Amino acid sequence: MxxxxxxxxxxxxxxxxxxxxxxxxxxxxxxxxxxxxxxxxxxxxxxxxxxxxxxxxxxxxxxxxxxxxxxxxxxxxxxxxxxxxxxxxxxxxxxxxxxxxxxxxxxxxxxxxxxxxxxxxxxxxxxxxxxxxxxxxxxxxxxxxxxxxxxxxxxxxxxxxxxxxxxxxxxxxxxxxxxxxxxxxxxxxxxxxxxxxxxxxxxxxxxxxxxxxxxxxxxxxxxxxxxxxxxxxxxxxxxxxxxxxxxxxxxxxxxxxxxxxxxxxxxxxxxxxxxxxxxxxxxxxxxxxxxxxxxxxxxxxxxxxxxxxxxxxxxxxxxxxxxxxxxxxxxxxxxxxxxxxxxxxxxxxxxxxxxxxxxxxxxxxxxxxxxxxxxxxxxxxxxxxxxxxxxxxxxxxxxxxxxxxxLLNMNVPGSITEEGIRKNLVIGLGYMEGWLRAVGCVPIYGLMEDAATAEVSRSQLWQWARHGVTTAEGKKVTKEYNLQILKEVADDLSSKAGAGNKYQLAAQYFAPQITGEDYADFLTTLLYNEITTVASTAAKL
Missing domain, CATH: 3.20.20.360 (Malate synthase, domain 3)
Incomplete structure (x- = not known):
C-alpha cells in the first residue's frame, strides 16, 4: 500500500x-x-x-x-x-x-x-x-x-x-x-x-x-x-x-x-x-x-x-x-x-x-x-x-x-374510494414488509411495486386523512379510519403469509405515516435502521 x-x-x-x-x-x-x-x-x-x-x-x-x-x-x-x-x-x-x-x-x-x-x-x-x-x-x-x-x-x-x-x-x-x-x-x-x-x-x-x-x-x-x-x-x-x-x-x-x-x-x-x-x-x-x-x-x-x-x-x-x-x-x-x-x-x-x-x-x-x-x-x-x-x-x-x-394543474378527475384506501394499504405494507426482509421489489395486484409506488400509497393516505376527504361511499377519511383499516389489512396479510413475516413490524412504521400528522421524508430512511447491521468493531482493510 x-x-x-x-x-x-x-x-x-x-x-x-x-x-x-x-x-x-x-x-x-x-x-x-x-x-x-x-x-x-x-x-x-x-x-x-x-x-x-x-x-x-x-x-x-x-x-x-x-x-x-x-x-x-x-x-x-x-x-x-x-x-x-x-x-x-x-x-x-x-x-x-x-x-x-x-x-x-x-x-x-x-x-x-x-x-x-x-x-x-x-x-x-x-x-x-x-x-x-x-x-x-x-x-x-x-x-x-x-x-x-x-x-x-x-x-x-x-x-x-x-x-x-x-x-x-x-x-x-x-x-x-x-x-x-x-x-x-x-x-x-x-x-x-x-x-x-x-x-x-x-x-x-x-x-x-x-x-x-x-x-x-x-x-x-x-x-x-x-x-x-x-x-x-x-x-x-x-x-x-x-x-x-x-x-x-x-x-x-x-x-x-x-x-x-x-x-x-x-x-x-x-x-x-x-x-x-x-x-x-x-x-x-x-x-x-x-x-x-x-x-x-x-x-x-x-x-x-x-x-x-x-x-x-x-x-x-x-x-x-x-x-x-x-x-x-x-x-x-x-x-x-x-x-x-x-x-x-x-x-x-x-x-x-x-x-x-x-x-x-x-x-x-x-x-x-x-x-x-x-x-x-x-x-x-x-x-x-x-x-x-x-x-x-x-x-x-x-x-x-x-x-x-x-405543471401544477392537479385537477385530476376521479374519486377516492374505500377500495383505493385498501389497495394503498396493501401496497404500502407489502413493499415495506418485503424491504424489511431485504427484498426491494414486490409483485402486488399484477404490478411490480417498488419504493416509488409505496411512497405514492403512503402519501395519498396521509393526504386524505389530513384534509378529511369523503370517499365515494360517503365515509369521511380520518386518522382513526385509516388506522382501523390498516389493522384489518395487516392482520389479514400477516395471517396468510405464515411464520417469519414482517407485516406487523411494517404496520408499526406505517401507522404514524397515514394519519395526516407525522410525515417522514422517505419511507426508506424511516426503515433503514431496521436493516442495518452496523458492527461495533471495524473490519480489517
Missing amino acids: SPQVDTLLQDVQVLAPISEAASKILTKEACAFLATLHRTFNATRKQLLERRVLRQAEIDKGVLPDFLPETKHIREDPTWRGADPAPGMVDRRVEITGPTDRKMVVNALNSDVWTYMADFEDSNSPTWENMINGQVNMYDAIRRQIDFNLNGKDYKLRTDRALPTLIVRPRGWHLEEKHFTVGGEPISGGLFDFGLYFFHNAKQLIANGHGPYFYLPKMESHLEARLWNDVFNLAQDTCGVPRGSIRGTVLIETIMAAFEMEEIIYELRQHSSGLNCGRWDYIFSTIKKFRLNPNCVLPDRSCVTMTSPFMDAYVKLLIKTCHKRGVHAMGGMAALIPIKNDEEANKKAMEGVYSDKLREVKAGHDGTWVAHPALAKIASDVFNQHMPTPNQIFRRNEEVSVSSQD
Missing part, C-alpha cells in the same frame, strides 16, 4: 464483515477513493439537502415553484447542447430495470433489450449484503465471469449476440451507507455505489467498447446535478479516465426538478445522456410537496394516469427540452407484469402495456422501460414499428408550450 493510500484511509472504517467475494471490491485503494469522494463532496451534499428543507417550508407557506429567473439565460441560449450519444447509448428503445442480485443480472443481460439499468436504488433493499454482492455481480458481469448454478439450474450469459449496454443507478443524495464511515460520519449511499462501481469497472467498460454509464435519481435542483458533475470530473481525473467518458441520465422524478430540466442538462452537458420520466416518483413528489394544500388532493392512484393534466405537461416539456438540447428523452416504467393462471387478466394487462408504450413513442420518447423480460417484445414491437430510426432526437416539438401553471 502506498503512503498516499495509507493517509487517505485514516479514520475510514467498514463496520460490517468483508466476505471473500467482497474482498475484491473493498480493496484498500477502492476505500481510499471512497474516502476522497466523501471528504470532497459530503459537505456540499448536506447543504443541498438542507436547501430542500427550506424550499419545502416556502411551499408550505404557499410559495409555488416556478422556472428560475436567475437561469433564464441558460434556457434562452440556443447554442449549447448535451453530449453526443455515447457508444452503446445511441439506440435505447427498450431498457429493462431491476435489482442487482446475481440471477436478475444474468436474466436481464440475456433479455432482448438494448440496455439494462442495474438498480442499487428503488428496487433494491440496501442491506450490506445486497449492496456489496451487487457490486460483485457488476464486476463479474462486466468481465463475463458471472455464470453460476442455482438449485440445479445453470445461469449463463448468452453468447449469440452482444449483451445490452449496462447502466447503473446509485442511491439518491438523501440516503447514507452507515456501514462505511469516514471520520465517524457515514458516506453518502450514492457516492458509495457510484465510487465502487466506477473505480473497479470504468477502464474495463471502456475497453469493452462502452463506458461507465449511470441513471441519477431523486434530484430536486440543477445544483444537485452540478454536484454529480463535479463528482464525475474528480473521479475521471483521479482514476486516469478521460473526461466525458461517464454518461448520466437524470430521472426527472420530482416536481421541483421539472422546473429545472434545461439547467440540469446544462450542468451535466459533457456527461449528459438525457432525462427520463420517472412517473411513479414524480406523482409521489407532487403529493409530497403540496401535501398541505387542500387544492392538490388527488383521487385514487388508478385515476392518476399519464394523461392527467400535470403528468401530460411534464412529459411534453421533458421531450421538448431533451430534443432541443440533443439528448435522449426516455419514457417510464411499465409496472405491469405477466399474470399467471388467468389468461383474460393477463391479456388485459398486456394490452395496457401496449397502449402505454404506443403513447410514449408517438409522444416522441426515444425509448422506454420494462420491469419484466416478458414485456420486452411488446415494447420492442411498438417502438420498432413507430420509430424506425435509432432515436427521435430530431423531433423538436417546437410547437409545444408548457407553463408553470400546466
Whole structure:
C-alpha cells in the first residue's frame, strides 16, 4: 500500500464483515477513493439537502415553484447542447430495470433489450449484503465471469449476440451507507455505489467498447446535478479516465426538478445522456410537496394516469427540452407484469402495456422501460414499428408550450374510494414488509411495486386523512379510519403469509405515516435502521 493510500484511509472504517467475494471490491485503494469522494463532496451534499428543507417550508407557506429567473439565460441560449450519444447509448428503445442480485443480472443481460439499468436504488433493499454482492455481480458481469448454478439450474450469459449496454443507478443524495464511515460520519449511499462501481469497472467498460454509464435519481435542483458533475470530473481525473467518458441520465422524478430540466442538462452537458420520466416518483413528489394544500388532493392512484393534466405537461416539456438540447428523452416504467393462471387478466394487462408504450413513442420518447423480460417484445414491437430510426432526437416539438401553471394543474378527475384506501394499504405494507426482509421489489395486484409506488400509497393516505376527504361511499377519511383499516389489512396479510413475516413490524412504521400528522421524508430512511447491521468493531482493510 502506498503512503498516499495509507493517509487517505485514516479514520475510514467498514463496520460490517468483508466476505471473500467482497474482498475484491473493498480493496484498500477502492476505500481510499471512497474516502476522497466523501471528504470532497459530503459537505456540499448536506447543504443541498438542507436547501430542500427550506424550499419545502416556502411551499408550505404557499410559495409555488416556478422556472428560475436567475437561469433564464441558460434556457434562452440556443447554442449549447448535451453530449453526443455515447457508444452503446445511441439506440435505447427498450431498457429493462431491476435489482442487482446475481440471477436478475444474468436474466436481464440475456433479455432482448438494448440496455439494462442495474438498480442499487428503488428496487433494491440496501442491506450490506445486497449492496456489496451487487457490486460483485457488476464486476463479474462486466468481465463475463458471472455464470453460476442455482438449485440445479445453470445461469449463463448468452453468447449469440452482444449483451445490452449496462447502466447503473446509485442511491439518491438523501440516503447514507452507515456501514462505511469516514471520520465517524457515514458516506453518502450514492457516492458509495457510484465510487465502487466506477473505480473497479470504468477502464474495463471502456475497453469493452462502452463506458461507465449511470441513471441519477431523486434530484430536486440543477445544483444537485452540478454536484454529480463535479463528482464525475474528480473521479475521471483521479482514476486516469478521460473526461466525458461517464454518461448520466437524470430521472426527472420530482416536481421541483421539472422546473429545472434545461439547467440540469446544462450542468451535466459533457456527461449528459438525457432525462427520463420517472412517473411513479414524480406523482409521489407532487403529493409530497403540496401535501398541505387542500387544492392538490388527488383521487385514487388508478385515476392518476399519464394523461392527467400535470403528468401530460411534464412529459411534453421533458421531450421538448431533451430534443432541443440533443439528448435522449426516455419514457417510464411499465409496472405491469405477466399474470399467471388467468389468461383474460393477463391479456388485459398486456394490452395496457401496449397502449402505454404506443403513447410514449408517438409522444416522441426515444425509448422506454420494462420491469419484466416478458414485456420486452411488446415494447420492442411498438417502438420498432413507430420509430424506425435509432432515436427521435430530431423531433423538436417546437410547437409545444408548457407553463408553470400546466405543471401544477392537479385537477385530476376521479374519486377516492374505500377500495383505493385498501389497495394503498396493501401496497404500502407489502413493499415495506418485503424491504424489511431485504427484498426491494414486490409483485402486488399484477404490478411490480417498488419504493416509488409505496411512497405514492403512503402519501395519498396521509393526504386524505389530513384534509378529511369523503370517499365515494360517503365515509369521511380520518386518522382513526385509516388506522382501523390498516389493522384489518395487516392482520389479514400477516395471517396468510405464515411464520417469519414482517407485516406487523411494517404496520408499526406505517401507522404514524397515514394519519395526516407525522410525515417522514422517505419511507426508506424511516426503515433503514431496521436493516442495518452496523458492527461495533471495524473490519480489517
